[in-house]
Amino acid sequence: MTSESKEVLLAEAIRLRDQGRLEEAREHLLALATRFPDDAEVAYRTAAIHDRLGLESEAVAHYERCLSGTGLSDENRRGAFLGLGSTYRVLGRYAMAVDTLRLGVSQYPDDGALQTFLAMALFNIERHHEAMQILLTLLATTSHDPYVQQYRRSIEHYSKDLEETA
Structure with a gap:
């Protein structure tokens, strides 16, 4: 690796990634991670290419x-x-995924x-109610579907207690 600045070298790795040259980008980022072991941005880009x-x-x-x-x-x-939590989940380290x-x-x-x-990781540790609560609340508050919005109050209400029927 040359004496170019970290920013130039990182930009090159990103360019390689964007061109679909993923293994080359990974090798470039690993070299950068060795050269700049305490740099959070380099570590993030290196993690993401591995993912x-x-x-x-x-x-990890x-x-x-x-x-x-x-x-x-x-x-x-x-x-x-998101990357670390998802990675822990894929690796079956569900409690660590939930914590992250x-x-x-x-x-x-x-x-x-x-x-x-988080809801997916909660599902994996059989915390189904909490997972559904998160997803129903997210659906009610972010959906632009007019039919979801028509029932938003009910969805939000039942997200707190799915066992309630009245």
Whole structure:
């Protein structure tokens, strides 16, 4: 790797990724991660390329490093919570997925994707009621479907207690 700036090298890795040259991008990002081990942005991009290639086990350490560091944009921090939580879930580490996604939702309560992935992880640990509550609330508050909106109050009401019938 040359003495080019981190920004130039990171842009090159992103260009490779965008061109579909994923393995080359991964190799480039791994070299960057070695050169800049404390850089949260590099760790995030490295984690994400591993995820995209289906190398979830290898992505975990990079996600953990980027979330423990500083300097990550809000957008990428959201992505890191979702990526790590989803990766834990895919690996069958459901409790860790729930913990990670809950932390993400607590920091970004308006993020419907984080809420959705949290609901999936909750389903995996058989917390079905809580998963449904999250999904029904999300549906009621974000759907533009006129038929969902017609019944929004009822959906929100029953999301609190699905066992209630009256």
